[in-house]
Amino acid sequence: MYKVLLIIATLLCVASTSAQTTIEEYTAQVIEYNIPLQQASLAIEAAEADLRRLNKGQLPAILFNRSTTLNLRHSTTERRVGWGTSLEAQQLIYGGGSVRAAIKSGRCELELRQLEEQMRHRDVVLSAQQAYWQLSHATEYRLSIEEYVGIIAQLREVIEHRYEEGYSPKGDLLQIEARLSDAEYLQSEAEQAYLISLHNYNSLCGNRLDRTITLRESILDNIALPERDTREELCESHPEWQMATLRSEIARWAVRSTNAPFLPEIRLNIFGNMQPSTLDKRSSKISFGGGATIDFRTPIFHFGERRVAVAAAESRQLISEVELEAIEDRILLEEQDAWTNILHTLSRVETSARSLEIARENLEISTYAYNEGRTTIVDVMQAQISWLQSYRNMLTAHYDYAIAIAEYRWIVG
Numbered sequence: 260m261y262k263v264l265l266i267i268a269t270l271l272c273v274a275s276t277s278a279q280t281t282i283e284e285y286t287a288q289v290i291e292y293n294i295p296l297q298q299a300s301l302a303i304e305a306a307e308a309d310l311r312r313l314n315k316g317q318l319p320a321i322l323f324n325r326s327t328t329l330n331l332r333h334s335t336t337e338r339r340v341g342w343g344t345s346l347e348a349q350q351l352i353y354g355g356g357s358v359r360a361a362i363k364s365g366r367c368e369l370e371l372r373q374l375e376e377q378m379r380h381r382d383v384v385l386s387a388q389q390a391y392w393q394l395s396h397a398t399e400y401r402l403s404i405e406e407y408v409g410i411i412a413q414l415r416e417v418i419e420h421r422y423e424e425g426y427s428p429k430g431d432l433l434q435i436e437a438r439l440s441d442a443e444y445l446q447s448e449a450e451q452a453y454l455i456s457l458h459n460y461n462s463l464c465g466n467r468l469d470r471t472i473t474l475r476e477s478i479l480d481n482i483a484l485p486e487r488d489t490r491e492e493l494c495e496s497h498p499e500w501q502m503a504t505l506r507s508e509i510a511r512w513a514v515r516s517t518n519a520p521f522l523p524e525i526r527l528n529i530f531g532n533m534q535p536s537t538l539d540k541r542s543s544k545i546s547f548g549g550g551a552t553i554d555f556r557t558p559i560f561h562f563g564e565r566r567v568a569v570a571a572a573e574s575r576q577l578i579s580e581v582e583l584e585a586i587e588d589r590i591l592l593e594e595q596d597a598w599t600n601i602l603h604t605l606s607r608v609e610t611s612a613r614s615l616e617i618a619r620e621n622l623e624i625s626t627y628a629y630n631e632g633r634t635t636i637v638d639v640m641q642a643q644i645s646w647l648q649s650y651r652n653m654l655t656a657h658y659d660y661a662i663a664i665a666e667y668r669w670i671v672g
Contacts, residue, residue, distance in 0.1 A: 279473045282391045288464040289387035296383060299376035306372040310365040316358045319350040343534035352553075355522030360515035367509045374505070377498045381669050388665040390460045395478045396658040397449070397456040403650045404449040408442045410622070410643065415439055417630060431636040438640055478657040482664055484605065488671045493594055494587055497672040503583040510576035517572040521565035523557035590670070597667040604660040611653040618642070618649035 280288075290296060324345045351358065415435045421427035458468045466472075494500050531549035558565075625642035628634040 279475050281475045282388060285391050285460075285464065286384055286387040289390075290380065290383055292463070292465040293379075293383045295379055296376065299372070299379045303369070303372045303376060306365070306369040310362070310369050313358075313362045313365040316351075316361065319348050322347040322349060343532065345530055345532035347528060347530040350527045352525040352527055354524050355519030356515050357519035360512045360519065364509050364512045364516070367505045367512070371502060371505045371509075374498045374502045377672075378502070381498070381672065385665055385669040387463060389662060390456075390463050391474070391476075392478055392658060392661040392665070394453075394456040394460045394472065395474050395476070395661075396654055397453040398474065399477065399479060399654050400651070401446075401449040401453045403647070403654065404442070404446045407643070407647050407650075408439070408446050410646075411435065411439045411442050414626065414629075414639065418636070426632070427636075434636055434640065438643070478654070478661050482661055484601065485664060485667060487598055488594070490591065493671055494590060497590055499672070500583070500586055500590060503579070503586045507576065507579040507583055510572070510579040514569060514572040514576055517568050518565065521558050521561075521568075523555065526554040526556075528552045528554065593670045594667075597663065597670045600663045601660070601667055604656060604663045607652075607656040608660050611649065611656040615646075615649040615653045618646040622646045 324343075324347065326343045328342070415432075418427050418432050418435050422429060422432045457470075457472060460466075460472060461468050461470050488496075529549075529551045531547070533545060533547050622639075622642040622645070625634060625639045629636060629639045
């Protein structure tokens with residue numbers, strides 16, 4: 260029983276120090292932890308509250324008024340304190356369309372906040388995928404350098420043995436030892452790059468920065484080529500284009516809001532009051548009254564202020580419409596560049612895989628030939644450098660391809 264508990268505790272410790280995760284699981288963790296996304300959600304709640312407030316502007320307002328007057332002159336027949344109370348209901352019948360324009364703008368603002376959250380969500384997803392693939396690249400590169408150091412160290416043992424037996428000159432041993440020192444230097448750089456990538460990975464999801472991570476997916480896996488969006492689908496579904504459309508709509512309602520104060524205004528007031536029938540007599544009784552009024556107000560002339568104000572609002576509306584066209588052109592350009600990037604990085608993936616196979620075979624042949632005394636140490640070392648460069652190119656190509664797909668999905672929204 261003690262041994263079973265010990266094994267379970269050991270497994271729990273290992274699980275706590277090392278976590279295995281897929282890119283989807285990691286992205287979900289980053290989204291949940293991301294603070295700007297939480298702020299965007301709160302902005303949506305604020306926009307919803309503002310829209311509810313604007314809708315209340317269509318409803319009547321109930322006003323209660325209470326006034327008190329104090330008479331400083333002393334008199335036995337007049338009141339020292341006078342008062343009056345009224346209750347009034349006001350309803351805006353027509354205000355030049357200002358209330359309706361404000362409500363429409365509020366709805367657009369709410370949709371705009373929702374799209375901003377979607378944009379922020381896209382940015383967070385891209386950051387998570389970049390961090391995931393960067394850690395995968397750093398992990399694979401560190402393993403490749405470890406293999407590189409192992410190859411050189413193994414060859415050094417062979418050369419050292421041949422030197423002791425008198426079959427290899429000391430120059431060969433010195434050259435391979437210098438190459439081993441260079442490889443260990445590269446190994447230190449690879450370890451540093453891995454730790455930095457690990458810290459960045461953990462910081463995005465709220466983990467302890469030095470927490471060990473085991474990735475279930477790798478840049479060396481076959482990542483499916485995404486389907487390309489058509490021009491129509493891209494513009495209509497892209498959140499940035501939709502945001503520009505909403506800004507243009509808000510600018511259009513801003514023209515209505517600017518014009519509203521210069522149009523007639525009609526209000527209905529229904530009121531009731533209670534006060535002494537004779538304000539200056541102590542013996543006066545309480546009187547009740549009430550009625551209804553319709554207020555009509557319209558500006559006639561203000562030195563052309565309306566014309567200038569509306570012209571400025573219309574100019575801002577045109578700016579937003581022109582901006583919409585510019586955003587559409589930029590989205591299409593970015594999509595074209597991103598798709599081209601995918602195709603060319605995929606081509607480099609295939610080319611680098613063939614180059615690595617050739618470099619690996621060349622290294623094996625050169626090493627075998629040196630052990631048989633048919634070639635020099637320089638040829639072996641050149642084959643080692645060629646293998647390492649090919650391995651680097653292969654990892655870089657896979658990493659670029661994974662990032663290109665992530666960026667394409669970000670661009671198409």
